[in-house]
Amino acid sequence: MENLKNFNFAEFEKVLDLEIWRNEENPKNQLRLVFGFNEISERVMETIEKAFSNCSYFESIVIKAKIIDQLSLTKTFGPPKPETDQFEEGHRMEISNSNGDLLIYSFEDGFHYFSRFQKDLESEISSLEGDLEELSICENLECLNLIRNLPEHLKSLCLVPSDSNIPREIFENHIILERVLKNQQLFEIAILEKVSSGIRRSISIIKPDPKIKSILIYLSDPENIQFLISTQNGDRKSLNYKSTGSNTCIVKTHGPTYIKSINQNSRYRFFEDLKKMLRFQKSEIESLRLDFSNLNFFPSPMVFEIDDSETPIDYDLVEKSNLEFLDKFQNVLKKLRPLKIRELSLRCVQEGDLRTVLEFLEPGFLKKIDIEYFCDFRNEKVSRNGILTVPYPDRRSYPRTLELRNVSKMEQWMLAENLEIEKYRILTPIQNFNIAHFKKGKITVESMSSEDVVFLKNIFLANPSLEKFIVQINQCQIDVSLYHPDFLGNPVIASLKAQAWYFQYPESENYLHIKYNVFQSITFSKVHSSVVPAPNQ
Template identity: 25%
Template sequence: MFKDVLKVRNPTSMETKERTQIENDVCEETVRSVFENPLPMKSILNQLECFDIQRLRTVNSAIRKCIDTLKPNPRIEKYEILFNFTDNWNQIDVYVELESGEFKGSTYTTCESSFFINYEYFPAQSREELCLNDFEATLRYQMSCMEELTIAYEYIERSSYIFGGKDNPYEELSKKTGEILKRRAHPLKTRKISMGMRQTEMLGHISAVDSSFLKTIELFLPFDTFWIRYHDIKELPIEVDQLSQTDQWKNAEQLFSTLLAITTPIQKMNVLHFSVLEILVETISSQDVDYLKTNLLKSTTFQKFKISFRETTIDESLHTLIGEPYSNFSSLKKVWYFQIQNTDYYIQIDLDIRDVRNIERNLIPKVIIFTRVPKEDAPFVELPINQLMIN
């Protein structure tokens, strides 16, 4: 039928115009009968992901209504929203990746009184409002478990919002993203949540996540790596006393916070259930080391704890608490081994409190590492002859 139209070379022919109009009407009526009908539309939407669903929504209001009735799963794998700002420039960056691997990045910017998305001008629009609307619409019907959700501030340079004590212009915005997540019919399923904000704002986001699916929590300092190293930016302090009491924290398996210095005391941080932990703390004591050693020996899930610190009260009293080290390279670097009862595994403790500088000559944090190691990796264990030959 469409071939007949294409073969007619005279586009002004009345006959061709009439036939084309009839065919277009029939085609449109057929399409509408499918895309506005929930029964066939359900089968179609089951084959689509977020971006295709969004394109369908722009066709007409009837299709949008049908989609909202069916609530299709957009199959999002990763969602990242970063509130970027310096003293002179503000923008919001959003990155969405789907289960198929397809991805899209969007930049919401304001220049003077004009608003842009990916540098396309949008008259009389609120950047924040549109960003929040997109955030809610995109995740509203997400049912499958995401790989990662990231919500954070990102300071491209040494911003006076942090160093000058100014009010954070995005604090209210980040609170609203937490409220949007809480408005969902069901808690959001994600294996990892990454956050770079204050504890009160983190609580608003993590509490909206399904605790039975969350495996990894990451807290990070929202600075570009270059600026951290170039300006010798010290870690920002953060408390986790409230965060560590949530079900999400208690059920997670991994915790990372390498640039936000946690000020909550280790023994009140509720970390013994984690299998992997890599954090920076404000300070650590000999009693803290003994507490971790004693309790990790009882843990069935523990694999590795790496704790960095700037200040410490670790001294010779540690030898009294946990015993003499197996290797004592100096008063600043030591190694201990402790067998985990009824197993062929040991806990290896490496303590390094030397002053070490990075390539920019800035002091890096000191470190203590607790590692679960098999018996054959312990240097003092004599292996059978046949196992030595295999090794």
């Protein structure tokens, strides 16, 4: 959309008045037109309003322009409407001659979007694809063949620019299409699939790698799924799936922004989209992040008064929602080849949840496991301006403890290199789960004894790839036996708050440095002999 010719009003009006947009065979709400303009005037906005009223084919009309007549914008749409559950604050109006469809104005990255919100649209296509059918009007009316997706009956239009003069059917040839797809990624493949049924069939045979780079799935509350996906070329898209009923939902896409109402359950729609995006993935995915914190469902911890009349929080609903989501997520992963995930990040999970995900990751690719709780102040009273806040109640759905005995035996775990577990206490005794192979790590254990410290010393001395591993201690049971010659012996460096030991790796100039912050944490790291102090220094 960068090289857009600035249209004059007559050309613009002529394009929007073309008969092809009124053809009965055209699917509804399936086309975006893109123009360049010096200024968006009142006449331009009136023409846009008329076009949406006359033709249900337009999903949006996008104009790249530096100037828009703000007075005319208010005159056409009325003053900005307040924010609702479905819409952000902004300009919107009902489209005449429609079934209650709305015309919504938004501005993003230098482009002005005039988009249709269709209330009763039943979608059978991926929500990701909904905004990808695009016709860039960049020179004149003859360049209408730049359209990326038109109905089958418009045989005269092509997929590529007019000067190439290549008809769409050529791209249904497997050899040609396979070469084209080598340089395409998720969003471009989604565009090509919608050009024709022939290309769609060929893509299902070729199975091109969408080259997904990162995935973030966030359950902000039991009715909302927020989804962010990016590809290796830097493109990204954000989608929000929000339930509006038992079998209806709204899918809001950012980049650019548009909203689609769908007569399907939000989770069904999400998992159908996810399956379609991941079905051909072959390359390594840099990160997968799953966040089950449901933070929007709970009141803010920073409350300053207790309201006894407040509706009790339904923790069972959150717990049920998370379990159902993981069950469906597992069903999706079962149907795919094992994913090559480099970094796995999980928020508000238990051991069974971690096993569910790890089971479907290809061993050897996972380098980092990151598990995190969220800070909710539930066991604290925080003073702000001299007023004590009310902590969260204890949440059965969100225990702060983890068991890792079984999951740490999995091959995916054993081949990972980095481990970070934040704001959880690990109940599994330190000698009963596997951490000896990690290069880096940070965890909190429920308790630790002098015997546990010696155990860790021995396993990390057997791991020459160790860089640094921190163990924080909730209930410290380390006693004076730690200083016995059969344990660690006397520290090389000692104070009331911290002590340090150094043990040489076999046949190496490196040493294992053990630093004990008394009653709080113990750190194991590899250092060179040049930094090791002399005894009693």
